[in-house]
């Protein structure tokens with residue numbers, strides 16, 4: 001059971017990037033200082049730790065669902081593969097996406113479960129899943145997704161206010177009853193001990209597609225590129241602390257104020273590299289029909305941000321793409337089967353702007 005296995009500690013001699021620690025209980029209580037810290041984290045690095053989120057038990061169960069699923073015979077998992085058309089739900093085999101413009105394959109496998117299927121269960125809203133997922137829908141998946149939605153919706157409400165948007169604006173873009181790309185994910189990365197090239201990412205450098213990600217790690221391997229630098233730095237997992245980050249959709253809605261930062265997954269450092277690495281994530285994404293555009297007309301704060309935004313972002317603020325189009329484009333163009341060189345690679349980019357990854 002990966003959720004409760006004892007792992008070697010994150011090594012002391014490996015530099016890490018500290019994230020601000022945000023206390024979810026204080027955010028719920030509308031503590032002014034804590035909200036100011038959240039704003040700092042979201043507008044500077046776009047990543048923070050979240051403590052007291054109350055979802056630990058469900059996260060443990062999701063690690064088990066992931067392990068049970070990845071233990072299925074390969075052929076059985078492949079019956080649920082996501083395919084090459086930009087559809088995200090289902091199983092992703094190792095190597096199915098590329099990690100760079102040369103088409104180097106990724107080395108992680110994962111299972112994505114749609115929020116829409118969890119809420120419709122036992123009816124099917126988007127697709128069916130492996131038997132191991134169905135068996136744990138009631139006792140693990142549905143409750144993990146419901147609790148994660150609650151956490152992310154609370155954070156969205158706070159951002160709505162801080163951005164000076166009319167009440168309920170962000171909520172209306174993330175309606176629970178509208179089909180969306182929101183999903184839970186469990187990721188498995190095989191051990192990659194000693195001597196392997198750290199620069200060869202297991203999961204490529206990317207910004208997240210949607211609005212908010214709620215991530216749970218046991219081993220190191222996640223790295224962020226701190227804005228204004230060209231260095232990758234590890235984010236150290238801390239027990240009981242989720243790692244939260246801003247995705248592209250919030251960057252666009254906020255005129256670039258909220259930062260969707262580049263990150264990637266590399267082999268865990270030191271002794272940890274001998275172990276299988278597991279992650280559990282919940283991604284909140286806007287409803288499929290929601291247009292991704294800066295909300296400057298609804299908030300002077302955002303209006304000013306749009307005027308001051310860097311050129312590469314301003315172009316993205318007015319693509320006219322819906323959330324579904326944005327998401328499908330990115331998904332589709334990172335599939336190994338669709339990779340035809342640097343142009344296709346560029347076509348899967350989000351809000352990132354960095355010479356190392358463009």
Ligand SMILES: O=C(O)CCC(=O)C(=O)O
Nearest residue numbers: 187208217222265279281
């Ligand atoms: O596994 C991790 O730590 C990060 C995963 C991630 O960035 C993603 O799935 O988008």
Ligand SMILES: [Fe+2]
Nearest residue numbers: 206207208263
């Ligand atoms: Fe990510």
